[in-house]
Amino acid sequence: MTELLQQILAWVSLHPGWSYSVIFLVAMAESLAIVGLIVPGVVIMFGIGALIASGAIAFWPAMGWAVVGAVAGDGLSFWLGRHYQERLSAIWPFSRYPESIHQGKRFFEKYGGKSVALGRFFGPIRAVIPLVAGMMGMTPLRFLFANVLSALAWAPLYLLPGMVFGASMELASEVAMRLVILLLLLLLILWLAYHITRGLFRRLHPHTSQWVQWLLNWGKAHPIMGEIANALADPNHPETRGLSILATLLLITSGLFILLLGLVPNGTHQGIDMTVLQALQSLRSPWADQLMVYFTRLADIGVIYPLTAGVLLLLLATGQRRTAGYWFAAGLFCLIASPLLKFGLQIARPEIVHHSTYSFSFPSGHTLWATVLYGFLSVLIARPLSDRWRWLPYTLAGLVIMAVALSRLYLGVHWLSDVAGSITLGLAWVSLLGLAYHRHAAQAANWRSLSLASIIILSIAFSVESSLHHQDKMAEYEPIHTVMPLAASAWWQGDTKEVPTYRGDLRDREDHPLNLQFAGSIHWLEAQLMNSGWQRKAAFFWTDGLRLLSPSQSLQELPILPQVHEGRYEALLLVKHLADDRRLVLRLWESGFQLDSKRPLWIGNVSEQQQQRLLGTLTFAETGPAFGQALGLLGEDLKQLDSNQWQKSGSLIQIREQP
Template sequence: MSEFFTPLLAWIGENPLWAGLTVFVVAFSESVAIIGLIVPGVVLMFGFGALIATGILEFWAVFWWAVAGAVAGDGLSFWLGHHFQDRLRGFWPFNRHPATLQRGITFFQRYGGKSVALGRFFGPVRAIIPLVAGMLGMPPLRFLAANILSALVWAPAYLLPGIVFGASLELASEVAFRLVALMILLLFLAWALFILVRTLFRLIQPHATTLVQLGFEWGQLHRGFRSISRSLADPNHPEARGLAFLATLLLLAALLFVLITGIVLDGSLTKKTDLLFYSGLQSLHTPWGDQLMVLFTSLGDIGPILWIALGVAILLLLQGHQRAFYYLFAATAFGMLAPLLLKYSLRIPRPPNSPDSLGPWSFPSAHVLRSVTLYGFLSIMIARTLIREWRWFPYSIAALAIGAVALSRLYLGVHWATDILGSLTLGIAWIALLGIAYYRHVEAETHPATLIGTTLLLLLSCGSYGWFNAAERSAVYQRTPEIVQISLEAWWSGQAGLPLYRNDIFGNKDHPLNIQLAGDHAQLADLLKPHGWHRAEMLGWSNLLRLLSPKAQLETLPIPPQAHDARHEELVMVKPLSDQRRLLLRLWSTPLRLDPDGLRISIGNVTLQSAETVIGMLTIPRTVRQFEQPIDMLRQNLVQLQDGVKLDPGTPTRLILKPRQ
């Protein structure tokens, strides 16, 4: 992954002092009163940790610069509090927002001197506590001790998540940079969804009373809507704020669904956008990414949806909440039936190369609609049992689950982006309507902990089932290329059109495919075995922990698979050279067959791999960007093979193995 940061790496190499000062300024700003409330110190320290894992920054240099900045920032805040004392209440922003200062005072009075150390790790008060400590007369030496000790703990605590993430990206980039890009996209979308739902909820909630009042007054002016407005928009109803939030969602979602459906039927406005999303996500395919997305999409499969709905329904009936059971049934049934009716009514074709088993029609997405109606309604039930300040949380969790299903359908190439948007808006409109009626006519859940625990347990069981079956089920979404026959002369002379480099998301030609084989992989493995080659142990969940040994010899480490054309290798062989270096031979099958023998043609490469230790914690096998020596060493072994082997030592090297008798 270091190539992705080449400009940054070059700048840091030329200006190491400025890099250290940047860390100092971030840590200082994150700790200074008022400024620390604005500076995204957590995010920036996470980024520094990721750069440490990639080798761009050194851990101890960043650690000491961060400690120094944190101590200096808290020290300045303490001095300001000691100097101005109670006059701080008249300064901006405390004169406009006195609760901010009062929150720090309350925290300090509760924990005393320990609050200086504790406060550094609590976002709402971290930039206020040192100021309050000086303001309330904490002894300077006692403050200094707490300041330094907490900074020594704070720096690695904030860097470590970034280091772990960066090391994960380094390992993923060894597999395929597409996987890195997908991981970054997932993290960004998860963060964006979480923030979006929380922000939307907090924007609507303060204006709930006004919205309810407007709806109530409008309904009273129209005879046909008087009874509806009284039941749904009574401002004196104790659940008025929750009703207003759902009513706003209902209005917006219904309007958007009608708009999106019209645009989809017209087709001219969305065709290019749909193709852009489709092509972009198809370019990110890797085998591990496929399995992850199949896991996500399983959360919207009929089986898991019915399993979760049935489990919660049984719980509601056992607790005597019969009306709540009816609403849950309505939510689930709509998610099951509406996609069938709309698909065969509108008849919008799926993207090209979609599996035939899924049916021909695309709009709307049944997986997404089922997820919205079930997970959305469950979040409404749970949110109702929580205090107002925390009702946004179950909505955010439901949004993450629904977003995972939606992204998986796009990634797997079985839906257009407009299918997903239509499903989301229709599902939100339905659960908002159900939610309004549920708030009005059903008592709140009396055992919220049981409901939450049961829902999470059922969701985890479905996720576990999807996890263990992801590899098998991902085969449903893989495309089988058509077999093509080619003559020996055409292949031997380089006219087969085979790629000379591994596919890369940026089109960089830095992994040459320097060997082509016509023959059986097992036969080649047997022929190379006497020359020190053996089949490789590949990286998986069972041996992942071996990478955590910083002193491990390379030969004991599993080999991360690499991807070409969204597929992992079919044959990987290894030849140890020393404790920290080894040769690797990787082969991928192609759809070409040699005429007339029908020998399978494979492409691959021979590379040199070394071990790299990250901050003394993690050992990562890394491909050395030097390819001439490895292929030369393999050629020396190939020329010694027995009769029945034909070798062309050109570039790429071509090898024919006659079938065994």
């Protein structure tokens, strides 16, 4: 991927004229009648914005050609509509999309001339509104005015996300590319969860009455299973016994399903389970660890128990005893199902973090609790809402569930099959419980008070847990790191193929060599170098990020962004300011090796930083490519150190040629 990006940047730099031609054609095609429905203009404009941020394409020419292309595309569509009128409906390709044209007509009739400006920003009708405007007899002068104004707003709006992304990629290459990849993956998953949840609701909701009636008829025809069917669908039938039978059947079915898959005690996980685990572990970085621990906290006991108790007390206090009973049944199911299945199946967890001997993998308790409680809470809130807004609480619950599920996978405490099985089990229980609740509970909960109380309880519990136990949780989810012995003689002779020679940010990225190796105490090395003008640099804090928004600052005033090697920040970070607004930065990371099992080995590099400005509003210190030159300047300082101090400390240092 990196090589492909570099090739694209090189081609664009060599052929800027062709690049602007592509921008013009894409903008015109994206605005052209019907064609815009097929051409992925948004994606291409996003990529062009990223190239602008990288400096491969200039902003103003790119924006100018995008505006001209958009105006030309809309103008051609308007001319076609004005010239052919209603005959267009019988001409290919317009005949293939009659509904799009009808939808455009309804939009134009509702908003009139303003629809030309508004329609450019609405995906489903963007490609037909100019065509419809011509068909409906809009005057050319009025259309041209709306066309140009909307194009002037459209071009920067569509380029900006790509420009921001490109700028973030530039920053990411300095800090941790893994973090950007993970955030993109997270956004993709949450986007899919949003669209899937909303889409399923809109397609399934109109058929629920038919399914309930089918269930009642099926229950009458099958007396043995009638107890369950009536408990779910018959408002006059007691539901407690039927729901208890259903919960038991769900647990038995889940256990049998897992056993049939072969996930038995001492079994091995292969295929997609192992692939997903290894892929997510390869994306670990300290900032991402923090984010995922916050996500997983949404289903920690210290958060989920107060939420369960708080909602239960609210329902009882407002006299909604039957609804409170359903809420209690939701929590009780998780309380019983999770330990019962864990100890019954005893499936081993991934060996990524430390865990107790009696800690088992399936089901994922966090995922099950999140699915059932947040899912059923959305059922309670959604019931009194109109059909127009009922999808919203379901979608929000789906986003929370997916965030918790992804965090459990990322932190390496569960397999994909654990999380998928837990979501399936939880959704099955929420669906059955929700059906029974809708049929039996005559009084719906007050969605305003329930939503407000849930948000307040969740916020307080989350804040308290974060302040009291965040650092403990970070340590709990810290991956296991093993220290391997290495012979000092072999290391000194350079026979150390196991020691990495490049910073491990992403596979095949070999732009930051690790050409400095030190064996001994990094605190001793720090003290020695500080006598030669080097300074200790404080850890980067989020408030330092505000200084990146001031392009007028000098390089010396800019914070040093932390860098990630194999999921860890540098253990030692020193800086030395040079003349002419230059500075050197020394970084050392743990290598995972010890010389003769007594001296830890540290690996790193020294680099010269240069100031980089992005989009005229963002500036940061970028690591330059001249690692050898910077290493030579460090070597001069090392020569001045007292050799007796080296012998006393037992420390050793090697400067290696860039591989």
